[in-house]
Amino acid sequence: MSQETEHVKVLIIGSGPAGYTAAIYASRAGLSPVLYTGGQPGGQLTITNDVENYPGYPDGVMGPQMMEDFRKQAERFGTQVRYGLATKVDFSVRPHKVEIDEQITILADTVLISTGASAKWLGIESEERLNGKGVSACAVCDGFFFRGQEVAIVGAGDTACEEASYLSNICSKVYMLVRRDEMRASQIMQNRVINNPKIEILWNSETDEILGEDEVKGVRVLNNKTGEKREIPISGFFVAIGHQPNTDIFKDFIHMDESGYIKTIPGSTKTNVEGVFACGDAQDNIYRQAVTAAGTGCMAALDAERYLAEFENH
Structure with missing residues (x-):
């Protein structure tokens, strides 16, 4: 041809x-x-x-x-x-x-x-369904919409730390979900999030499901060491895995x-x-x-x- x-x-x-x-x-x-x-x-x-x-x-x-x-x-x-x-x-x-x-x-x-x-995504159904309805891959773009609210961010690199710090200036609380018991981020960036009173790091944690029908209402987190699951009420969910x-x-x-x-x-x-x-x-x-x-x-x-x-x- x-x-x-x-x-x-x-x-x-x-x-x-x-x-x-x-x-x-x-x-x-x-x-x-x-x-x-x-x-x-x-x-x-x-x-x-x-x-x-x-x-x-x-x-x-x-x-x-x-x-x-x-x-x-x-x-x-x-x-x-x-x-x-x-x-x-x-x-x-x-x-x-x-x-x-x-x-x-x-x-x-x-x-x-x-x-x-x-953006790299986690690849779970609830993430796709709620994309643009509280799920975002850009804190700088969308953080403002969650001012004064509680949010979660997934990731363990420099970008995730940077975005968690950025969100902490706008949101009342930031949960940071880290899959292992350590981060990939540079030491200076790690220190920045670890010492930030508004950021709570959940180690050994994976996203089981993002909760909510038409908008994000919470996240169910799985502890991959203990197998324990817990639900955290949030209104914004940020993916920062690259x-x-x-x-x-x-x-x-x-x-x-x-x-x-x-x-x-x-x-x-x-x-x-x-x-x-x-x-x-x-x-x-x-x-x-x-x-x-x-x-x-x-x-x-x-x-x-x-x-x-x-x-x-x-």
């Missing part, structure tokens, strides 16, 4: 705040970008109900609505937004080759990777850290491959906010524009 082939100047892979912002800048620069949305059009924000911390929305905005606004703005300037998933790449040739849904081959002068990252960047298809060509986050040249969005740029959560394991993703999307489009200008002058 012969594949359809198409040549584009700018190909954007992924459609969260980074991808759409890159598209807005690239299309306004007259670069006619083509953006493929990936498997979750709009990215992680589409599973976020209220976004209250993005500048310019004084009354807050629903995540899906915000991504719809971003998409319309990109399309207004001429971005072609297409539904499809990049399934294979070859960055050893120029123009770069990207296969979409194993059906179309795009030959791209520049590729902007904005494939994002996905994120997985969606970068697998690039690993043969692009330099990444041990977790799979793309390494960019400091102060830019350039990767180790000329003409390939990375923005958003695919290359950011620290901030992971919509506004920082959008900022790097802008950078990637400007980097690509400069690269193309130099490319055409040679």
